[in-house]
Amino acid sequence: MTSPAGWTTERHRTAIGRSGLSMPLRQALIDEILVPGNTVLDYGCGRGQDVRRLTHMGIEAQGWDPFYAPDSPLREHEVVMLTYVLNVIEDPTERLHALNAAWQLARKAIVVSCRLDWEQRQVRGQSTGDGLITSRDTFQHFYSTRELRALVEKVTGGHCVSPVPGVVYAFRREEDRLAYLALNTISEFEWATSTDYVSALAEVIEFTEARGRVPMFEEIPPDVAPLLARVSRPNLVRLIQKGADSDRVKEGARKTTLDTLLYLGTSIFNGRARLADLPIPVQADIKYCFNSYREACARADRLLLKIRDDTYIRGAMRNSVGKLTATALYVHERATRSMPVVLRLYEHCGFVATGRPAGWNILKLDHRGRRVSWSSYPGFDSDPHPTLDWTFGVDMTTLDTHYQSFVERSNRPLLHRKEEFLDFDDKMASKYRRLTAAEVRAGLYRDPTRIGLETGWKAALEHCGVALKGHRLVKSPSSAQLN
CATH class of the missing domain: 3.40.50.150 (Vaccinia Virus protein VP39)
Structure with a gap:
């Protein structure tokens, strides 16, 4: 027609x-x-x-x-x-x-x-x-x-x-593209509202501890800068250095160095920019954390090459937060910033290639081949054993992508030992560890090959005579009646 x-x-x-x-x-x-x-x-x-x-x-x-x-x-x-x-x-x-x-x-x-x-x-x-x-x-x-x-x-x-x-x-403008990439790579400091000189000084001290360096004038919000106007730059630096915790500043500098390497590592895919074209905060990070832009780029390039080294990648995975299996590392979204920088770069290369799907919360990095996958378990924190909704992956050698939905399946994959996907000190991890310990004592993990899907897990619960009530394991009603 x-x-x-x-x-x-x-x-x-x-x-x-x-x-x-x-x-x-x-x-x-x-x-x-x-x-x-x-x-x-x-x-x-x-x-x-x-x-x-x-x-x-x-x-x-x-x-x-x-x-x-x-x-x-x-x-x-x-x-x-x-x-x-x-x-x-x-x-x-x-x-x-x-x-x-x-x-x-x-x-x-x-x-x-x-x-x-x-x-x-x-x-x-x-x-x-x-x-x-x-x-x-x-x-x-x-x-x-x-x-x-x-x-x-x-x-x-x-x-x-x-x-x-x-x-x-x-x-x-290339500057806008580079600024967007920085937004997705460099940790952003969230400035609190300041009402007077004391609160403004506290904010710049906190920025220094978080980033490992004193903020540039351009980085200080317009509502904060006037409150510090009566202090010269040299005096402000001395006040910040006097008030900042030196250990926190060192840790902030370490994190900033790693973020900068991550940013420069992925920027090579689209052609590396001149130093003067980079966002002002990134320029400041490079000048503070490295001897030169050339040195920073060289270190980022060496890091990028290590992604191709299977032995190095497996070593990084063994020393990473997350759940390591025979073929891959699985990490919850909340814990990804704690991964070694080479693994963060590995994931970020996948993001630059295809974008991260909205709604993901479990990252999978293969160490046999190069494949990045993002999966969605919507009930991760509310469900003691959340089920898989979908997974999206990209093969980093071919850039081919694959999406698979599990929503309509009657027997979906589900997660166990949720604490293994998180940082040890994650606010939810202790609750998950207690549940896992109870499930181990009940004998639910004696045959791990059977419990990866809903049907097998339900059978294991029935066989052991237990049920789940939130994140607590209790005797099942049928088992209590038999006793």
């Missing part, structure tokens, strides 16, 4: 109603791609829900759509959203044209999102071209993460980044 606009399918029917912000827009807000003061253009806005919600939030937003809002004027905005538009266009050449038209209207960044190849199994339709014609007479082309990123880079002519699979950011 040909529409008045010259389409061959009913594209406008793909514009679904949403109860909240679209996922790509939420992600752009979380990642501070879109900040107060920016204007937004939703290119291909459909029914315009995102535009209305942004306007309600006090953000200036405009929508354009060839069917629902064809007369809306097109002009430049700081951020342009291209949300699930390219995947409904049948002609590959027209996709390029649409992407280029949207990019030309973006002063700061464009956020491109598309449906991914693993979603194709959820859609019934007739194959045509490089996609499907659905029963609603709409077209869908399902992208691989690599294909989507390559398409955006081809049109924008620069390096792109993916915050999550299926979403790609492209920036006008």
Whole structure:
């Protein structure tokens, strides 16, 4: 069917109603791609829900759509959203044209999102071209993460980044891309509100202990800096050095050094920038923690090479937080910052390649081959033995990705010994250790090969005559009646 606009399918029917912000827009807000003061253009806005919600939030937003809002004027905005538009266009050449038209209207960044190849199994339709014609007479082309990123880079002519699979950011200025990468790598200090000189001084001392160095003037918030104006920089440094705990400063410097190596290690994938182009906080970290930018880059490159060394990786895993098996290391999201920096770099390379899926909480790093996987166990803290919802992985040699859902399965994988995935001093770990000890005493782990799935675990509980009440093990009702 040909529409008045010259389409061959009913594209406008793909514009679904949403109860909240679209996922790509939420992600752009979380990642501070879109900040107060920016204007937004939703290119291909459909029914315009995102535009209305942004306007309600006090953000200036405009929508354009060839069917629902064809007369809306097109002009430049700081951020342009291209949300699930390219995947409904049948002609590959027209996709390029649409992407280029949207990019030309973006002063700061464009956020491109598309449906991914693993979603194709959820859609019934007739194959045509490089996609499907659905029963609603709409077209869908399902992208691989690599294909989507390559398409955006081809049109924008620069390096792109993916915050999550299926979403790609492209920036006008290299400085903005580097700042985004730093946001996801360098520990950010959260400044508390200061009302007077004493509280402002306390904050800069705490910053120094956290980062291992005195803050640059540009790093001090505008509401804090005036409170310190009567103190010269040399005197401020002396006051900070006098008030800061030297051991905490040393630990802060160590963490900053590792964060900087992580940042520089992943930056090589998109071409390493000049020192002057890096965010000011990163420049300050490099100058304080290393003798030179060249030395910092050389150390980061050596670290990157170690990812290819199986022996080194296995050694790092043996000395890491997390649960180590014969083939991989499993770490809860809360504990990932405690991993050795080479393992953090290993995971971060996967993130740079494809993006981290939203909602993950268990990381898996293979040491036979190079594969990074993120999995979701939604009830990790509330369920004594949480079940697996889904897993998403990327092969670092081919950059091929794989998504697998377990939600519809009747016999799902589940976790035991939850404390092993966490830091020893995690606030929840002691509770989990007590449960594990009780389960061991009850004989539940005598045959570990049988209890990895729900059915086997249920059978083990029944065989041992016990049940779970929250994170406590109790005698099962049937067992109590027999006694």
